[in-house]
Amino acid sequence: MEATAIHALLQSRFGDAVSDYVDGFEKGSLVAAGRVAEIAAFLRDDPALGFESLMCLTGLDWDGYDASGKGKSVDILGYDELGRPQASDRVGDGDLGVAYALYSHRHGHKHTLFVRVTRAAPEVASTAAVWPTAAWHEREAWDLVGIRFTGHPDLKRILLDEGWEGHPLRKDYVMPGAWQGVPLDGRDYAACKWDESGVTLPDDVKRPEGPQQPEGTQQPESGNQG
Amino acid sequence: MSETAIGRGWGGQDVRRELHSELLEINMGPQHPATHGVLRLLVRTDGEIVHGVTAHIGYLHRCAEKIAEGCDWRQWMVYTDRFDYLAPINMNFGYAVAVERMLGVRVPERAEHIRVICAELQRIASHLIAIGTFGLDMGAWTPLLYCFREREEILNILERLTGGRMLYNYFDIGGLRFDAYDGFERDVLAFVNIMEQKIPEYDTLLSYNKIFIERTADVGVIDLATCLAYGCTGPVLRGAGVPFDCRKDDPYSIYDRFEFDIPYGEGEQGTVGDCWDRYMVRMREMYESCRIIRQAVDALPGGPVKAEDLKKLVKVPQGSLYTRTESSKGEIGYHVFADGGSKPFRTKVRSPSFSNLHVIEKVGPGMMLSDLVATVGSLDIVLGEIDR
Numbered sequence: 001m002e003a004t005a006i007h008a009l010l011q012s013r014f015g016d017a018v019s020d021y022v023d024g025f026e027k028g029s030l031v032a033a034g035r036v037a038e039i040a041a042f043l044r045d046d047p048a049l050g051f052e053s054l055m056c057l058t059g060l061d062w063d064g065y066d067a068s069g070k071g072k073s074v075d076i077l078g079y080d081e082l083g084r085p086q087a088s089d090r091v092g093d094g095d096l097g098v099a100y101a102l103y104s105h106r107h108g109h110k111h112t113l114f115v116r117v118t119r120a121a122p123e124v125a126s127t128a129a130v131w132p133t134a135a136w137h138e139r140e141a142w143d144l145v146g147i148r149f150t151g152h153p154d155l156k157r158i159l160l161d162e163g164w165e166g167h168p169l170r171k172d173y174v175m176p177g178a179w180q181g182v183p184l185d186g187r188d189y190a191a192c193k194w195d196e197s198g199v200t201l202p203d204d205v206k207r208p209e210g211p212q213q214p215e216g217t218q219q220p221e222s223g224n225q226g
Numbered sequence: 227m228s229e230t231a232i233g234r235g236w237g238g239q240d241v242r243r244e245l246h247s248e249l250l251e252i253n254m255g256p257q258h259p260a261t262h263g264v265l266r267l268l269v270r271t272d273g274e275i276v277h278g279v280t281a282h283i284g285y286l287h288r289c290a291e292k293i294a295e296g297c298d299w300r301q302w303m304v305y306t307d308r309f310d311y312l313a314p315i316n317m318n319f320g321y322a323v324a325v326e327r328m329l330g331v332r333v334p335e336r337a338e339h340i341r342v343i344c345a346e347l348q349r350i351a352s353h354l355i356a357i358g359t360f361g362l363d364m365g366a367w368t369p370l371l372y373c374f375r376e377r378e379e380i381l382n383i384l385e386r387l388t389g390g391r392m393l394y395n396y397f398d399i400g401g402l403r404f405d406a407y408d409g410f411e412r413d414v415l416a417f418v419n420i421m422e423q424k425i426p427e428y429d430t431l432l433s434y435n436k437i438f439i440e441r442t443a444d445v446g447v448i449d450l451a452t453c454l455a456y457g458c459t460g461p462v463l464r465g466a467g468v469p470f471d472c473r474k475d476d477p478y479s480i481y482d483r484f485e486f487d488i489p490y491g492e493g494e495q496g497t498v499g500d501c502w503d504r505y506m507v508r509m510r511e512m513y514e515s516c517r518i519i520r521q522a523v524d525a526l527p528g529g530p531v532k533a534e535d536l537k538k539l540v541k542v543p544q545g546s547l548y549t550r551t552e553s554s555k556g557e558i559g560y561h562v563f564a565d566g567g568s569k570p571f572r573t574k575v576r577s578p579s580f581s582n583l584h585v586i587e588k589v590g591p592g593m594m595l596s597d598l599v600a601t602v603g604s605l606d607i608v609l610g611e612i613d614r
Contacts, residue, residue, distance in 0.1 A: 024544075024545035024547075026546060026548060052454050053454055053457065054457060055457070055548060055557070055559055056548055056559050056561050056574060058561045058563075059574075060563060060571075061572075065565060065571065066565050068566075069543065069565065070566055070567070071541060071565050071566040071567020071568060071569075072565075072567065073565045073567060073571055076292070076296055099546065099548075101559070101561060101576075105468075105470065108475070110548075131455060131457070132588070133455065133581050133584060136580065136584045144289070144291070144292075158284060159283065159287040159613060159614075160284060161284075168289050168292050169289075169291060169295075169572070171295075173292075
């Protein structure tokens with residue numbers, strides 16, 4: 001079935017829940033976040049559509065996206081030359097989104113569902129009951145983008161540690177400066193000391209100049225710096 | 227639960243104790259030879275019977291998708307190598323095809339042929355590891371050594387071609403980084419001639435070995451409905467009896483020009499979709515890959531290997547596209563969102579092993595602990611692409 005026909009069928013069935021037809025490299029429909037699960041069940045079960053396969057579920061952050069297509073989207077925050085996390089005054093805005101790439105083995109056609117939710121309330125109905133493979137993809141989208149999937153059987157982080165703060169694929173994500181007390185900001189780790197009293201971090205290490213050191217305690221110059 | 231046993235205590239007195247059984251939680255991994263990487267399976271068992279499997283992944287997570295947002299389109303190619311480190315060329319291929327489709331660039335004929343040859347060589351190398359380590363999981367040491375012997379030949383050819391033995395970074399947007407060396411065709415044909423004779427040897431060694439069949443036939447059956455629901459692709463889906471392959475059913479590059487068959491599971495030794503079927507699909511695919519390589523070498527034209535009209539800093543027009551190609555493990559998909567600039571806005575990698583591993587939580591309960599090892603081995607997962 002043609003993508004336009006699929007879109008028209010969805011629109012006649014779900015009315016307002018299906019809004020724009022997305023006509024780009026891939027064809028699809030923009031649908032309402034709260035009703036994705038119903039739409040998904042219809043897409044899978046309707047004999048003319050038969051989308052039994054969810055190829056891919058992508059969570060993404062539209063923050064700072066350049067809609068004019070000139071590639072002027074906002075830069076992500078990384079580390080500076082000294083390895084320190086970059087910070088910014090800019091407050092992240094813009095929607096979060098989910099894209100569902102669907103394929104029907106029976107009919108050989110494809111369709112992509114797009115969902116947009118606000119940053120303040122990023123809640124999307126879970127499709128894990130329709131396509132069980134979505135369960136892990138949704139956990140990944142929660143983990144990396146921070147989209148909450150309502151009705152998900154077990155929504156928790158999947159790739160990152162349970163105690164991780166923030167969602168790395170958000171455009172306003174600030175890279176961590178430390179992880180579990182260990183700084184990540186490019187300090188001189190060769191100068192670390194580790195004894196029974198604990199770890200002395202490089203900032204606190206006073207490195208004596210070479211000639212002033214007592215004989216026999218001088219560190220070799222070549223170490224694994226950094 | 228209610229039975230009592232009478233034993234003898236330290237002082238020689240009778241001790242009555244209630245016998246009971248309980249579910250025992252066992253960690254398989256993160257450091258365990260049968261998990262094929264840094265994977266932790268939390269297995270709830272009652273004796274030898276598995277009651278539940280929970281997969282804990284993420285030990286190799288590097289957030290390559292975040293790194294992509296800071297790279298330009300060409301730069302990120304080197305990170306795709308690191309997903310499936312046993313088949314990096316297949317990972318390169320998927321990303322190259324995804325970006326080229328959005329750019330609308332035509333890849334030169336010579337580059338397309340060399341790409342196909344490399345990808346099929348890589349598929350054989352990856353399947354050799356899959357078969358060898360699967361044999362190892364089942365207690366067969368010898369086939370692994372035979373498999374590594376042939377894999378070494380492939381690595382030698384790829385090393386001569388690209389300079390790398392494991393991670394190649396050979397594909398580029400719009401073609402290849404550089405042309406093949408003189409005598410590449412001769413080396414490849416010499417290898418294919420040997421390889422085609424070796425496959426019957428593996429069959430005698432392993433495939434039709436009585437013990438191997440006993441350990442794998444009727445074990446870990448994943449039926450078609452489960453495969454589709456859980457997004458299983460590649461040899462797992464084909465093992466369940468469906469000849470679905472992106473090379474034929476969603477053609478990319480120049481695969482539509484070659485004659486080859488798609489092997490699929492028929493339940494030859496047991497049930498359709500058992501471990502033996504998945505294993506045998508890989509074995510037969512190696513033969514089909516040899517067929518493709520022969521045809522590609524025969525048709526290999528001269529000419530450039532880079533698209534000439536492409537600038538050094540490519541800018542992909544605004545939009546999004548999900549592109550999938552067939553890696554050795556299954557369907558590797560790149561969902562690329564572009565904003566018209568020189569950097570990817572968002573690239574999601576849908577890795578085959580991610581979905582193929584997920585199914586273990588469904589099929590694991592009810593099987594024996596030793597069969598769980600067989601099933602995980604037959605899925606042929608690589609943690610680099612699961613964790614990304």
